[in-house]
Amino acid sequence: MNVRAKPAEVSQGGVEGDVARVVTELVARARAAQRAFEFAGQDALDTAADAAAWAIMEPERNRLLAERAVADTGLGNADDKFRKNHRKTLGLLRDLRGQKTCGVIARDAATGIVEIARAVGVVAAITPSTNPAATPANKIINALKCGNAVIVAPSPKGHTSCALLVGFIHEQLAKAGLAPDLVQVLPPPISKAATAELLRQCDLVVATGSQANVRMAYTSGTPAFGVGAGNVASIVAASADPVDAAPKIALSKTFDNATSCSSENSVVIEDAIYQPMLDALAASGGVLLDHAAKARLQDVMWKGGKLSADCTAKSAAHIARLAGLDDIAAREPRFLMVEETGFGADYPFSGEKLAPVLTVYRARDFDDAGRIVHGIYSYMGAGHSVGLHTGDPEQAIRLGETLPVARVIANQAHCLATGGNFDNGLPFSLSMGCGTWGHNNFSGNLGFRHYLNTTRVAYPIEERVPELDDLLGDFFRRVGR
Template identity: 35%
Template sequence: MEAKAYIDSLIEKSRIAQKEFENFTQEQVDAIVKEIAKVVYDNAEELAKMAVEETGMGVYEHKVLKNKGKSKTIWNSLKGKKSVGIINRDAETGIVEIAKPMGVVGSVTPTTNPIVTPMCNAMFALKGRNSIVIAPHPRAKQCSTYTVKLINEAIKKHNAPENLIQIIEEPSIEKTNLLMAAVDVVVATGGMGMVKAAYSSGKPAYGVGAGNVQVIIDRDVDFDDAAQKIIAGRTFDNGIICSGEQTVIAHEDDYDKVIEAFKKNGAYYVSDKEEKEKFRNAMFINGALNKDVVGQSPQKVAEIAGVEIPADTKVILIEADGIGVEDVLCKEKMCPVMATFRYKTFEEGVRIAQTNLSLEGAGHSAAIHSNNNEHIDYAGENLTVSRLVVNQPSSTTAGGSFFNGFAPTTTLGCGSWGNNSISENFTYKHMINISRIGHYMADRVAPTDEEIWA
């Protein structure tokens, strides 16, 4: 079947399923949404193994944790939230809000997150009584398709309409573009080219921006504790998560102590000029990240660079030779490698972070390890990021956790800085239309002109 006829067929089936699903109650909807998460939780090991084997990226144990963690946190965040019928009555304003479906959702998913992104977007779409068609990355089509198959088998017992969740089994750029033009709303989680295509599809779209998480270490923290958290974040799934830490920005008087704390916790530190150049040349080709290092271990990255490092190295730290455009190491590195910087004042530390963000990653996320609320607020006010993660591993918490208030998700909006439509974590509320009833408030008194302009 040629591409257009194939996509037209998926859309037709999806619309039939959605129309039926639109009549489900909140309880029925939630039972299906919960089941989607439970399938990934219960099959975490098998799905993690498939993902690592097919994509050649990441770490099996970490993907198991991701499958279990995301399924738990996302369902927990959706549990009890109204998304069907009247969801809010505001007696003060006289506004009544009614949730309605958007229709058919098109979801473009990445090779870096081939299990939890389809799961997550299906949960959000169905929470709003939409249907969904998933366009997986071609290098992850088997594990993504198998995930959808398991989910569809499981939701049958809840009488879910057939074809409520579909996936393009043999994906291509042509099919993905046709899908995006045919659905009612697009969620694109992937490379910037695909996100741009989503915004150019002529349909409402939610996308993500590039990550390049800058990490500022303040002077008042336990450097050993900060190093452990940052390393945990940077090494998770071999650094392929967009919210993963990319730099270490420390005060010049503390720099050596900070580096020692990292070395004590498994870091290999590079300050030799020749060795730095070897890593630069291995990781970047004409300024673009070498795909061969993406999601690889520090040992593999070092091997590509022709540098010998200890077998137990967890992360590679490289002293940068400048900020922003002055050193390619200031860009996003999707592997367990970080660049390091010294600052004289806290304000300069924030300026270094912002300069690197202006090169790449504006709008995404930054992290700070500090006990100084004034410094934390200053960083929040002055960095062009949608989220600032405080005293946590950014990689595993910027997308929501049980210990912060970020909405659990796999799609992190980057605002206008990152050419995105939202500057928050994508969730179910972005998958519903809301009708508002405005009641006449007869007991209200209009203010006088004098009161208005006072």
């Protein structure tokens, strides 16, 4: 049972006092429900997680959530969100199946250590407008699996979709005889003050979304897991097969209109395969813009130096029309391509775009491709991941040893693979830690273990004191005493 309560400062008047009182009431209900739930046993925890999963996966509800998300946020497309809601939740259920998350979870006779899984308490889940159903569902399922209550702080645009999801979850929890207060959502209007108050009062924060929200999580005074900025690049090595690589990059670039932080923003192609790869990307629906068209696209995508919401997660044809490129829009491109040579603020196409626009770099060789990606990540996206299309699997190891990335995705559609897929071994998640490179405190995919405390019981064992020479003998021989 979590006993660390942080009472709200409700003595203040006006709007801030009202916000504190509302959040305090939500947290109090969550704590009461969580205290009864935490020790209900593994079957109850599993049932709660399954209930939340079925709430989003049932096809009619899934379709309603997908369509509401697009209608409310204007981001992405409903068909892809429908697929994402289903596959990400199905994969998470696979990962959770058979996992023990309460009571004794491990015994080691050799060390005398017994590990006991414990809930963290009340989880605050910050979620983005790009995935207003899939991301909350993922966090809710993980939290319930581990005996916690969860309160979602959605983006303002995503509130209606998230509230609809929570309503569906309440229906399923009620059918299972479980308390609806285990899952709650901040009431509208969603404000920074309400979110900050929730972060202050809860026991753990899991934050996905804008870097402003992640910074808020890390500075809230509450233990937090937050994720870094995306800006994925993929390298196409000379040994790659363009006919295999191009459709995968195109799928990743266009899925849900590139709402995912794992969608490629750049592709770095070795010189030896440059033109064949461009041809293959064109055959996969890409249109390469000339210098004048690129300039017009830049003007519409960045206004006053800031990425414009007018282009975020919109179709390539829509973006082309906004840029006055009606002839290109008429061709109904799947994605737009621009060639680039630099990176940094003076080269905005080198950054994250959250749109079906792919920046193309030409590298002399594999080492030069790595140098270009390093330069891109020095500007934005360090720690997240890198894609690689190659006929030499060892090149992926080289990237993992040299680039500031937590994941190397080899010969796969990046945005489908980096958060887990059924043809790789990464855990299913919509929140990817970026390590210290991305100013995060973890470098894996956010999963159920992040929602647990572990208590360790230490029993006495036979004393084993090593000899000094067993530990430092080799050092003494090489260096001396």
